[in-house]
Amino acid sequence: MVGGLAADGRVIRIDLGSDTKTRPTQAMRQAMAMAEVGDEQVGEDPTTRVLEERVAALLGKEAALFTPSGTMCNQIALAVLCRAGEEVIADKTAHIGNFESGGVSVVARAPIRELDGRRGIFTADQVKAALRHPVRHAPLQRVVSIEQTSNLGGGSIWTLPEIAAVAEVARGAGLLLHMDGARLLNAVVESGVSAQAYAAQMDSVWIDLSKGLGCPVGAVMAGSRDFIEDCWRWKQRLGGALRQSGILAAAGIYALDNHVDRMKDDHANARAFAGVLAQVPGIAIDPANVQTNVIVFDVANTGWRAPDLSEKLLEKGIRVGAMGPTQMRAVTHLDVDRASTTEAAEALAALASKRPA
Ligand SMILES: *Cc1c(COP(=O)(O)O)cnc(C)c1O
Numbered sequence: 001m002v003g004g005l006a007a008d009g010r011v012i013r014i015d016l017g018s019d020t021k022t023r024p025t026q027a028m029r030q031a032m033a034m035a036e037v038g039d040e041q042v043g044e045d046p047t048t049r050v051l052e053e054r055v056a057a058l059l060g061k062e063a064a065l066f067t068p069s070g071t072m073c074n075q076i077a078l079a080v081l082c083r084a085g086e087e088v089i090a091d092k093t094a095h096i097g098n099f100e101s102g103g104v105s106v107v108a109r110a111p112i113r114e115l116d117g118r119r120g121i122f123t124a125d126q127v128k129a130a131l132r133h134p135v136r137h138a139p140l141q142r143v144v145s146i147e148q149t150s151n152l153g154g155g156s157i158w159t160l161p162e163i164a165a166v167a168e169v170a171r172g173a174g175l176l177l178h179m180d181g182a183r184l185l186n187a188v189v190e191s192g193v194s195a196q197a198y199a200a201q202m203d204s205v206w207i208d209l210s211k212g213l214g215c216p217v218g219a220v221m222a223g224s225r226d227f228i229e230d231c232w233r234w235k236q237r238l239g240g241a242l243r244q245s246g247i248l249a250a251a252g253i254y255a256l257d258n259h260v261d262r263m264k265d266d267h268a269n270a271r272a273f274a275g276v277l278a279q280v281p282g283i284a285i286d287p288a289n290v291q292t293n294v295i296v297f298d299v300a301n302t303g304w305r306a307p308d309l310s311e312k313l314l315e316k317g318i319r320v321g322a323m324g325p326t327q328m329r330a331v332t333h334l335d336v337d338r339a340s341t342t343e344a345a346e347a348l349a350a351l352a353s354k355r356p357a
Contacts, residue, residue: 003317013317014340016273019183019266019293019333021319022214028254035250040066040242047246051220051253058256059181059205060196061222065231066249067240070182070219071100073206075107076234077221078143081176081204084109086142088178089130091117093152095180096145107238111139119289120153124165131173144170145178148198149187152323155270155294155331157187160197167201179205182219186212186292189263203227209248212263212293213255214334217248259334266293266332269341273330276345280352293332300326302352312351318344 003013004021015021024032038044048066056064067073074096078088088104090096092114096104104110113130115122132138144166150156170177179202181195188195199205204223209215221231235241242248274287274295282302285295299306306322313320320330332341 006314006319010314011317012314012319014336014344015319016330016332016336016341016344017319017321019211019331022333022335024214024216024251027258028214028251031250031254032247035246037244037246040245041236045242045244045246045249047253048242048249051249054253054256055207055220056222058195059199059207059222061199061205062225063228064220064222065228065235066242066245066252067206067219067221067235068217068242069210070180070206070208071103072235072238072240073219073221074100074178074180075103075238076231076240077178077204077206077223078104078108078110078145079234080227080230081178082108082110082142085111085139087111087113087132087139088143088145089113089115089127089141089175090145091115091120091122091147091150091153093117093120093150094145094147095151095182098152110142113141117150117153119156120147120150121156121158121162122166123162124169127166127169131169141173141175143176143178145180147180147182149183149292149294151182151294152296152329154289154296155183155186155292156289157191157291158198159191160193163198163201176203177201178203181205182208182211183292183294185260186263186267189261190267190292209252209255212266212333213252213259215248215251215255218252220252262334263293265338266334267291269293269332269336269338270295270330272338273332273341273345276342276349280349283352295330295332296323297328298326299328299352303355304352305356308356309348309351313344313348316347318347320344320348
């Protein structure tokens with residue numbers, strides 16, 4: 001079947017709601033079915049171990065750890081890196097502060113200091129300005145967290161010099177560095193910069209398997225051997241230790257072999273989508289800012305409210321998410337080709353060009 005079903009049973013033909021909407025291909029399911037497996041939590045699942053070694057090498061780290069989700073990677077990493085009450089510095093749009101049910105304050109028990117970055121990317125000067133004097137009544141600061149690519153920033157890519165500048169200030173202040181790399185590989189295929197180079201300054205870094213890579217489940221975290229050993233205790237504590245996870249890891253290995261380079265197509269589709277929307281009076285979008293597979297735009301000046309526009313599109317079997325009263329987000333991925341992307345963009349443009357009924 002083409003497309004899927006919304007929670008209310010409506011058929012969605014073209015789903016740009018998120019790159020999490022991909023469903024495993026037949027070939028991926030085949031790889032999963034054939035996976036060699038064992039008991040993961042005692043290190044006996046051979047396929048999971050292969051995936052972990054692949055990702056450790058990809059990210060240039062000593063060791064890696066398979067987890068059920070990217071959210072769990074963020075939670076585990078920050079719980080390991082911070083003591084209770086120690087502050088995490090992150091952008092105001094960061095996933096850790098906005099989409100993890102307050103997990104960082106529950107699991108790591110760490111407050112987040114939000115910076116006012118541009119499209120999710122903050123500067124070394126902003127980090128410097130956020131550093132606290134070492135007085136007893138101020139929280140200690142422990143980690144600077146970078147999101148590559150920035151999700152709510154519209155898939156924007158942190159450049160190596162931007163990372164290096166932030167890392168220099170962070171290191172100078174004795175802080176550690178964490179990278180939420182849910183879409184790190186989107187940045188890699190788009191920029192040609194290696195994942196190792198992006199991750200070089202990081203104490204902890206992870207990639208998601210269930211976003212652009214098209215796997216049903218999973219994420220992989222990497223870092224030093226000691227760091228990953230500490231992560232294991234948190235993974236166990238949170239119920240993330242698994243059994244025959246090779247079934248899932250096999251999808252990850254398949255995706256690393258087959259679904260990385262093709263993300264360039266998703267980026268080209270995203271630019272095409274943005275190009276159509278940019279022609280519509282009242283839609284605020286700069287196609288030059290669309291670097292990868294996420295398109296964030298504002299419909300305030302069309303007279304529409306984002307949830308209403310999203311609903312009208314759903315009636316046509318097309319999903320584009322409302323992120324707020326006037327902000328919308330579309331995300332391209334391997335289940336949406338160029339023709340479908342264009343159809344969705346044109347449907348959205350036609351609706352937004354008319355005043356709402
Ligand atoms: C999706 C996402 C996560 C969480 O990953 P899950 O696998 O969905 O738990 C974290 N950070 C960013 C930037 C994301 O887009």
